[in-house]
Amino acid sequence: MAEKGVKVFGMWASPMAVRVEWALRLKGVEYEYIDEDLANKSEALLRYNPVTKKIPVLVHDGKPIAESTVIVEYIDETWKDGYPIMPADPYERAQARFWARFAEEKCNAALYPIFATTGEAQRKVVQEAQQLLKTLQTELEGKKFFGGDAVGYLDIVVGWYAHWLPVIEEVSGASVVTEEELPLMKAWFDRFLAVDVIKATLPDRDRMLALNKARREQLLSA
Ligand SMILES: N[C@@H](CCC(=O)N[C@@H](CS)C(=O)NCC(=O)O)C(=O)O
CATH class of the missing domain: 3.40.30.10 (Glutaredoxin)
Structure with a gap:
């Protein structure tokens, strides 16, 4: 069977x-x-x-x-009768996929080097990442979530930023998503992490800190 x-x-x-x-x-x-x-x-x-x-x-x-x-x-x-993840409208669906690809290809690629740099080199990559996140942030204007009133596809794709980026910031000493630079993104971090289903499925922060500290040390000494 x-x-x-x-x-x-x-x-x-x-x-x-x-x-x-x-x-x-x-x-x-x-x-x-x-x-x-x-x-x-x-x-x-x-x-x-x-x-x-x-x-x-x-x-x-x-x-x-x-x-x-x-x-x-x-x-x-x-499971199409359950909670709607993708927008119902084809144009909105295309938009959600476009921004998801933008985040995957541009934002993520700009964020990873922050972890492996220090000093002036790190300041430069932080600025580049912030510019890209500012562009992504425009999708939050006038909305609670990227999906509108509730968590949707794009929230799921970029949701890791809310829990993982603060850990990367702490380990690498960089400030990326700040109130000053990215206020809508920062407020969305708090809203997203307060959703029951989301907060129930997050890795332990201390365990992540330990893992990422070890990874950064390895990268910097390589
Ligand atoms: N684009 C892939 C990326 C998957 C990915 O990078 N997975 C990592 C863990 S986060 C992995 O399996 N790494 C082990 C390896 O590359 O061998 C996706 O979104 O599923």
């Missing part, structure tokens, strides 16, 4: 895997969570995602799907 149910292969500190858990929880879908050791990936993960070998992977009734944003869209389409 074919395997039934929903499984998520993730890693506790992964900002990409948490998107999948948020989407499933918003829909009220029960799932089994499997925490991977990324330095020693399980045979099951390699079998389900032989192409990129990355987490997250969603396995639904035995069928695997990789890539977090693809998975979130799959969840929305599969």
